Amino acid sequence: MAEDRSPTLAELSEGEVLARVLARLGGPGAETLVGPGDDCAVLRAPDGRFVVTTDMMVHGPDFRLAWSSPADLGWKAAASNLADVAAMGARPTGLVVALAAPQSLGVDVLEGIAGGLAAGCAAMAPGCGVVGGDLSASATLTLSITAFGSLDGRPPVLRSGARSGDVLAVAGPLGRAGLGLRLLFEQARRDGEPSADLAARLRERHPSLLEAQLRPTAPISAGEAAGGTATAMMDVSDGVVLDARRMARASGVAIDLDAAAVDVHARGLTGVEGVDLDLARALVLGGGEDHAMLACFPPAAALPEGFVPLGV
Incomplete structure (x- = not known):
């Protein structure tokens, strides 16, 4: 009987890998005018302003697949970025995801990460989703996310605004x-x-x-x-x-x-x-x-x- 295993990144073309990953991401979100597949995503910015944050996670210093499932990793990466957006008083509207992984890694790991990202967005920030990204080869699994959010007409809440007596x-x-x-x-x-x-x-x-x-x-x-x-x-x-x-x-x-x-x-x-x-x-x-x-x-x-x- 043939071994039932996921193909590795080396065994599929970039297009085939992306197709499998995109299938796990679900829809890009309500504020997305142009989602994955073009040179850039296009998001609404109703009041002309948006907040942007980036967070990177590297296998070893930041997570271990021996402990975290790929879905857990995707969820946690979503949580850390969504939290930064919310901490500005903003509403998360979209994520851009860059993944670098060893060629020997099974594609099912990337599919799991994508599923975790989608589930995390759906649970914590309904209406927000992954709108684009990039995929590359690396000796170490690395996940970098850029998150966007809308201020909806409000000023941003900075960490520098606290006053005596608050x-x-x-x-x-x-x-x-x-x-x-x-x-x-x-x-x-x-x-x-x-x-x-x-x-x-x-x-x-x-x-x-x-x-x-x-x-x-x-x-x-x-x-x-x-x-x-x-x-x-x-x-x-x-x-x-x-x-x-x-x-x-x-x-x-x-x-x-x-x-x-x-x-x-x-x-x-x-x-x-x-x-x-x-x-x-x-x-x-x-x-x-x-x-x-x-x-x-x-x-x-x-x-x-x-x-x-x-x-x-």
């Missing part, structure tokens, strides 16, 4: 992605190496923590909702302490985190074996990759749905 608030969980990564590394040390089986076992025991690390769901709608009232905003990609410090420096203000508010998030992590309150606090403050929305609001403003106070 309320610091957060939408989304804190520390869960960091704890998920910690569990993966701890189990890998015990097993001797990372593996898909390792990730699957941990996913059965700690599904929400592993999802937070491998397949995060960023609160995109919360970022959009905050666009009308927030004075400053950014997504939590490197930990609350570091990202709040960046916001404070950009705004020329001091930001104080409320210990009781931090502990609310921390106590949600202490049910995991070996995680005491001190470790949980450290994960909440410095874990990173949560992609929560961290924002400042005027003291008299009502917090948008999904936001809870975290400091001043």
Whole structure:
């Protein structure tokens, strides 16, 4: 019986690979006038402005296929870029994706990434989709995404707009992605190496923590909702302490985190074996990759749905 396997990139033409990938991406989105297939995509810009961000993920430093399925990788790449758009108070409208991969890689890996991108956009930013991209050969699997968003007539929310007396608030969980990564590394040390089986076992025991690390769901709608009232905003990609410090420096203000508010998030992590309150606090403050929305609001403003106070 012939071996049932996916063809590699070397065994198909670029056109054949792209056809298989495009079939997994679904429609490009409501704001797309010209989608994949031309020299450029064309997106609507209703008020004449749009936001743009780029994020790159490289196998090894940023992800491991031994832990992440291709679909997980596509979803996570979408989440990190969509979160950057939402952190400006904008509505995501399209993604451009560049993939570089070894010729020996199975095409099913690229198909899985494409499926994850499409699923992530559909879940977190309905109406947004992949509108174009590029494919190349490389010794290391690399995924680079450029995301676009519409401000819909509102000014962008910068990280430099916080004012003294503002309320610091957060939408989304804190520390869960960091704890998920910690569990993966701890189990890998015990097993001797990372593996898909390792990730699957941990996913059965700690599904929400592993999802937070491998397949995060960023609160995109919360970022959009905050666009009308927030004075400053950014997504939590490197930990609350570091990202709040960046916001404070950009705004020329001091930001104080409320210990009781931090502990609310921390106590949600202490049910995991070996995680005491001190470790949980450290994960909440410095874990990173949560992609929560961290924002400042005027003291008299009502917090948008999904936001809870975290400091001043």
